[in-house]
Amino acid sequence: GAVVSQHPSWVICKSGTSVKIECRSLDFQATTMFWYRQFPKQSLMLMATSNEGSKATYEQGVEKDKFLINHASLTLSTLTVTSAHPEDSSFYICSASPTGGYNEQFFGPGTRLTVL
């Protein structure tokens, strides 16, 4: 149980284009999902907290107009990187916190974004 999927697993795009990453909880509902960014050999950096049906809460320093988050249902959150640039290249990971559960988070497998 507690499986989270992400799609795509990797994506290459040209500078200036937008990329959408999907995060799905497959066998549980998640009122809250989180989006992280991870650079090589570094820990997770929380970008934003996504709550179903409401606006995401972004961490300090994260551009909300650049990283658009939509949590449209209890099993799906999306992250759109708008007007991507090479510095946005990174490993993006989502996690989901089961509704009515505790504070544990279950992570997706991650999406590797490369912007050329």
Next chain:
Amino acid sequence: QKEVEQDPGPLSVPEGAIVSLNCTYSNSAFQYFMWYRQYSRKGPELLMYTYSSGNKEDGRFTAQVDKSSKYISLFIRDSQPSDSATYLCAMSAIKAAGNKLTFGGGTRVLVKP
């Protein structure tokens, strides 16, 4: 100073040895403690979840929490090459679902055959 400190390693051990990992933290409000394992280019996987002080055992894994010292540990017995990964500690002061976790920087572990 970071809220949660974790030695980045790498920690190299021979197969079959005990792996000992730890984290120290500064926020005395933390009560819920987790250990995650992350393989390269994969998302973290929850290994252990503990509340307050004490020990918890699950198979080859033992998690210990010493709140008085603000120190948590994870022990892996009979280590295998498949245990080679980065181990992240995480903690929270609030039990409810949807609360942010504070992560350590991760310790890279290498188990040599």
